[in-house]
Amino acid sequence: MALVLFTLMVALLATGYGGRLEKRDAGADRDALSNLVDGLKDKPSAEFKARVLRTLGDYLCAIDDPQCDGELALQTEAELVQDGVNCDETPYHDLCVTARELVDPDGSLSDDDLKSALVLLASESLENDPDYISLLDQISVDLNALICQREPEECEFWSNHEEDKKKFENGVMQQD
Numbered sequence: 001m002a003l004v005l006f007t008l009m010v011a012l013l014a015t016g017y018g019g020r021l022e023k024r025d026a027g028a029d030r031d032a033l034s035n036l037v038d039g040l041k042d043k044p045s046a047e048f049k050a051r052v053l054r055t056l057g058d059y060l061c062a063i064d065d066p067q068c069d070g071e072l073a074l075q076t077e078a079e080l081v082q083d084g085v086n087c088d089e090t091p092y093h094d095l096c097v098t099a100r101e102l103v104d105p106d107g108s109l110s111d112d113d114l115k116s117a118l119v120l121l122a123s124e125s126l127e128n129d130p131d132y133i134s135l136l137d138q139i140s141v142d143l144n145a146l147i148c149q150r151e152p153e154e155c156e157f158w159s160n161h162e163e164d165k166k167k168f169e170n171g172v173m174q175q176d
Helices: 002-014 027-038 044-062 068-083 094-103 111-127 130-150 152-175
Strands: none
Touching: 044 068, 044 130, 068 094, 068 111, 094 111, 130 152
8 A cells, every 4th residue: 555655746746746745724625635556556557557656667777867865755754654663652663764865864854744755755756857747747647548448447447537636736736
């Protein structure tokens, strides 16, 4: 399921949503995001999409691409949230260690602030690379096409999900 969140976070960060979390109350946005995530539960195609994007992140880190830290931050934050890991309570958890290495080497941030800092790092990384955002958008389109070809019964779900995601993204962007 962490991979499902990863897929959504990539889409949200590609629209600049992640950087906006620190600038305003995002309670309504989180509820809308929760609805989007709930629709992805138990969908093998959602895990497939997330694995592809995670593999992309692993590749970027393997070649020391500038997007590596942003991708690692994105993956780490999604897994922390999905797995319910609280870094205040379990500071030596592998995910917490990775998070602190990325954004909090002195260990001064609370669990919530640590997760926000990960989102901010990922958002800033994406905002500095519009070509990469376009690439992520194209990968999503291509993965949807593959899923529709191989699992036609899933095609309507993904079409509706993409529409809901765009409405959510537009709503977040209009509120700023």
